[in-house]
Amino acid sequence: MDYTIRVATLEDCKDIYRMIMELAKHEKVSDQVKIAQRDLEQDGFSKNPFFQSIIAEVPEQHRSKDGHSKVGYALYFFAYSSWKGRSVYMEDLYVMPEYRGKGIGKALMSKIAQLGLAAGCNQLNFAVLNWNKESMDFYLSQGCWDVTTGLDYHCMRCEGPALEALARGDPKN
Amino acid sequence: MDFMIRAATPEDCKDISRMIMELAVYENMPDQVKISHEVLEQDGFCKNPFFHCLVAEVAEQYRTTEGYTVIGYALFFYTYSTWKGRSVYMEDLYVMPEFRGEFPGKGVGTALMSKVAQVCKEQQCVRLQFSVLNWNTPSLDFYKAKGAQDLTDSEGWHVLRFDGEALDKLAQMAPKN
Numbered sequence: 307m308d309y310t311i312r313v314a315t316l317e318d319c320k321d322i323y324r325m326i327m328e329l330a331k332h333e334k335v336s337d338q339v340k341i342a343q344r345d346l347e348q349d350g351f352s353k354n355p356f357f358q359s360i361i362a363e364v365p366e367q368h369r370s371k372d373g374h375s376k377v378g379y380a381l382y383f384f385a386y387s388s389w390k391g392r393s394v395y396m397e398d399l400y401v402m403p404e405y406r407g408k409g410i411g412k413a414l415m416s417k418i419a420q421l422g423l424a425a426g427c428n429q430l431n432f433a434v435l436n437w438n439k440e441s442m443d444f445y446l447s448q449g450c451w452d453v454t455t456g457l458d459y460h461c462m463r464c465e466g467p468a469l470e471a472l473a474r475g476d477p478k479n
Numbered sequence: 480m481d482f483m484i485r486a487a488t489p490e491d492c493k494d495i496s497r498m499i500m501e502l503a504v505y506e507n508m509p510d511q512v513k514i515s516h517e518v519l520e521q522d523g524f525c526k527n528p529f530f531h532c533l534v535a536e537v538a539e540q541y542r543t544t545e546g547y548t549v550i551g552y553a554l555f556f557y558t559y560s561t562w563k564g565r566s567v568y569m570e571d572l573y574v575m576p577e578f579r580g581e582f583p584g585k586g587v588g589t590a591l592m593s594k595v596a597q598v599c600k601e602q603q604c605v606r607l608q609f610s611v612l613n614w615n616t617p618s619l620d621f622y623k624a625k626g627a628q629d630l631t632d633s634e635g636w637h638v639l640r641f642d643g644e645a646l647d648k649l650a651q652m653a654p655k656n
Contacts, residue, residue: 311654326562330562340605341563349565354527356558381559383558383559385568385570386556389499389503389514390511391513391514395558397559397561398561416650419646419650419653420650423647428643429640429642429646430642430649432638432639433637433638433639434637435634435635435637436635436636436637445639448641448645448649450645451645452637452638455637458614459611460610460613460629460631460632461630462609462610462628463630464596464607464625464627465563465605465606468626469599469626471626473593474593475593
């Protein structure tokens, strides 16, 4: 099946949002998505965007039964390692279920690697849940390595009340 | 002891570079530092900077034996969650050993992290994320006392990486269109 990979435009936000919701619905956590389509438009296509995105598109004759020709996306942003310099972080990689198994996911990931290298990056990082064996096996077979297992780094997060308290500089911290 | 937290300038890159190396030594990986202060100047102070940095500075009378007054830093950048929106990733948080621990929770490290959290609020970021080596007990205690969750332990998140030849190979597979 023919497909093209291209940089997303503002007009693609509708489809990107649709696919974000598809993935959340599939994982039975639709209520976890707190952003709206207009947030994607503002945060991805303003003067200092928070992310970049690429789209996988199929020709008209292969569009889905709902009429969609945009069938996959990847969302990424530039990051930094104080040891190695510029890097790229892949936040999302998604292909609609009926379009999987055709190399589209791999093509999206490759495009990010290519764009990252062109921007002077020397790492492509992303996160996977360690119980998601299928994804883990796939990515490791592509040549990446597990930084968490290899170097003992744990991912940490402050959000909600903890983040508020930190910003206030509460004495009890 | 008086200290101030301020945004880093290009002139601070030599001190930041010095402290990056000190942190790498502490993490037992000094041979992993590949970038120089010139690279920091280029990447942190260009038109679309790859990172932002805060430094902690003490008054002249508290300078170290080598004469340093810039004694801590926090390096961070903006990220994005497709579920929650704008976020910040704190790549480094470091305070020189002799300036730590006098007032747990009120010292230089807390002030630096607090300032990063304030930046989060100003830019409407809803999350502050970072990494910690799981044998680094003092740091884990520091962060957990501030309400940080360990996502690797609680949810099983692992970071995977493509670099070197594997990254080149991946890029070569990209469609030519």
